[in-house]
Amino acid sequence: MASGSEAGGKPIGAALWRAALPAGLCFALLSQTALAAPSRLPSRPAQAPSFARACTIALPETPPLFAGKPAEPAASGEDEADDDSDSDDEEDDDDEDPPERGLVLPGSATCLSITGTVSAGIQRDSFRASRNGPPPPSSATSFPVSAAFRIATSHELASGLRVGTAFGFTMYGPVDGSSETSLDEATILVGPWTFGLDTSRFAFWTGDEFIFSARVPSRTVGLIALELPLTESWTATLAVEDPALGNASVTAPVQTGRRIPDTIGRLVYEQGGWTVHGAFALREIPGTPSRFGRAGILGATYEGEAFGKSWSLTAQLAGAIDGAPYLGSQLDARIVNRVLVASDATRGFSTVVSGRLEWTDELASNLYLSRYWLEVPLANQVRGEIRIDRLAANLVWTPVEGFKLGIENSIAWAKIALTGREIAAGLAGRQISTQLFIERSF
Template sequence: MKLVKSLLLGSAAGIAAVAGAQAADLPSRKAAPVEYVRVCTAYGAGFFYIPGTDSCLRISGRVRAEYAVGERYSDFQDAYGTRARGRLNVDVRTQTAYGTLRTFIRYELTNNTGIYASGTGPFNVGSNVPGLSRGPASSATTSLLDLAFVQFGPITAGRAQSFFDFYASDLNFASIRTADSRVNLLAYTATFGSGFSATVSLEDRTSGTVGRELGGIIQDPVLFVNGGAAVTQGQDYPDLIASLRVDQGWGSAQLSGAVGQRNYATLANVAAVNGDEFAWAIQGGVKINLPSLAAGDALWLQAAYADGALGYLGWSGGSFGLGRLGRLSLADASINPVTGSIDNSTGWSLVAAFRHFWTPTIRTEISASYSELKLGYNDNSQLFLASRSLDPKEFLVAANVIWSPVSGLDIGVEVLYSHLDVRAPVGVVSNANVRSGVLGIKSEDTLSGRLRIQRDF
């Protein structure tokens, strides 16, 4: 019996040895390596390495639901409106020997109703509500390439925030009157250490949108003529922007200037003119961090002046709704019908904004703007009781309370008050288009409110 067991064990051992020797002669097959997604910490939270590359990617976005009510300017306009907006951000960065190479895209889809999409037709003259839809009428659903730029070291190329802007509607739901535009540009930024930097930028103002909430198109240069027709013959070069900025622990400050060339010409019925005009603007702003009050508290102060380029004050060219006052044609320049000389419109503005955290999850934001324009022409589309320029003066103030129960979620309400004065009492030509048929109105007050639920991710 013992002999049988020994024979069996020996046979098994021999077979195993032969099989192992044969297997050693066969080529080995290893499992393909798994490409795991790695976290990239070089550029902040949310970035990860694109598999197979040394580039870092961050995908983020926003969903916003908003509900607004406002005073009716016209019998043909809803007194409320709704908005749904979706935003997608794609941010790709790569470290190179020349500095960081960054590509950024922001795309938005928006659906508007009611006063968000208020019209400018003959049946709702002056229907736009300040802070809600101050630009041209927007359709029910709109798409917008808000940002699309490449940064390579000190160079920024593509569609980006204007380097003229400082306080760019950073707070509040409604936009106050301030420079806040995204334009096609080519810029160079030099850094000097200790938070100091300087930028020179070539910017195409005809490509831009104005206001994060306004959605209006920048239409400068816009020309106005009394008693005749006129055209803008384009520009020989884009606007030149220069800014000096400092960012330190106490806050930020910036001084910026813009200069551009405009070419105007007249058609019939007025003295002929064909020549260049220069437009310019200057702006200074400061942001002061106030951690002694609460973490995240800050104060913004800003002042600006523009000559021949009202878009740098946040006023978009074209037709502007004045409520019961009708509509006002805003232009960057006008032609004297007698001499044919070109007169630039001028204006200035003041902006203040404050953010305070009552608790880590509850905050209040207050912003205000005051601006005055000197237009130098009469708008013939209105019935004027005095033959003089309107020269509007506007005051806007907005205040809100926002609750952030979890990270990335904001639930808040806001109230916006607007007051507008014009130099001379005016009325519309056709009283049937407005709620009030009273002539001789010189000022307008409006009140609107919003509820916003927003998720950023």
């Protein structure tokens, strides 16, 4: 996706955006390196050899803008009970979301963590063509393999400001004789600021509980984001994003002549078992005259327990006018990208409902149902339409931490009615996929 600066006018907004991202990255990296380096003294006595020690990655924290009143001291008889309950809550929190562990290397004050996930399996796909569509491909068996790696650092400067970095990529095994590598994350965090490549702040449900999310490149974008906690429960985020700088360019038609990046506003509520996410996106659509696309999303997750079993339920609804890249999952976006062009006017919505039930400490199942619908008014027909429905379920066995074995089955129905557009075989119609997979994390 070319920016507006490539056009004759060279708009100021595009130039500032293109300069701000690399400048911010370089400034933050040089600041961390310079301030973290030990001072050079004229002479120092020899020191005993140091060894690497364990640490945890601590992300930059910003105090809430509207802090609540401090709690009043409790009676002496209630202190011990409160302390016990607090400690139990902290242990539960640690179990649900353990910190990312790493090592402080000798001669350094930076905590370094390297993690990764390797996934392999066998997949069987069968197809049925839609009415008046191209003939479907033959049923096929494949052996998908992927490996994801992430390197994260955390360092506290002398001023008390914490700086964090993260770099992640995924390698996908041979598919149709070719391999693929995607850059999933390359960020620098300075206080409440984030610079680099990361998941769009618009996104909510990502399907991490399903194996397809490990086998399809994530929709990362280039961004500059400011995240501010409003209270202990509410967090606001403002970001400018450029899909052309990340993997999102794979799942969106290329648009040339854009002068300004996308603007994202987000509000997140987290309290108890609830997580509520609301966001709004505004994007420029080049043309004569140019126009602005917009998209909104509302999602919520609730986690609870019933009859001694943990469960969670997620629901999400997104709508967009000239904002198709913000709808649906990665799978939906890859299909839509192959039949749309950047100048198409669109309006539509996507929705998903997903649930998880942990039968035992080692056995869990996941289920999701989604719909993607897009209206595409074209000059040579009354209305074009794209509709994709998906249903997927899996059963995952985790005998030890970091090891998963499971089976997943999914079915998708796609209807693509765009007169005059070439529809590749396998895009429209029904597809049934069954996967046996094994996954190892470290």
